[in-house]
Amino acid sequence: MGEARGAKQGAGRDAISAGKTAGGAEGRMNCQKCAYYFVTWDPSFPRGCRLYGFKSVLQPSAAVYDATGARCQNYDEKTKNRRA
Numbered sequence: 001m002g003e004a005r006g007a008k009q010g011a012g013r014d015a016i017s018a019g020k021t022a023g024g025a026e027g028r029m030n031c032q033k034c035a036y037y038f039v040t041w042d043p044s045f046p047r048g049c050r051l052y053g054f055k056s057v058l059q060p061s062a063a064v065y066d067a068t069g070a071r072c073q074n075y076d077e078k079t080k081n082r083r084a
Contacts, residue, residue: 029061035076036060 031037036051037060045055049064051074056063064072 029059029072029075031059031061033077034060035078036074 031047031049034049036049038048038050040046040048040055042055045057047058047060048055049060052060052064054060054063058066061072061075064070
C-alpha cells in the first residue's frame with residue numbers, strides 16, 4: 001500500500017518539474033496566496049488545503065490536478081488584514 005502511494009507522489013513531482021500540473025507553467029496557481037492553503041506540522045505532508053480537507057507533499061493545486069485532471073476551481077486569494 002505504501003509503495004503505490006509513494007509511486008503516485010513521485011509521479012506528481014515529475015509532472016510539476018515538467019510544468020504539466022495546475023494548468024501548465026503559464027496558468028500555475030500559487031497556493032501560498034490562497035485563503036484555504038495552510039502549512040502543517042507533519043513533515044511527511046507539509047502542505048494542506050482547508051477547503052478540500054487534505055494534506056499533501058505536493059502543492060494542493062497540483063494534488064487537485066493530479067486527482068481530477070482539472071485546475072482547482074476554488075482558488076480564493078487571501079485578503080490582507082490591515083490594521084488601522
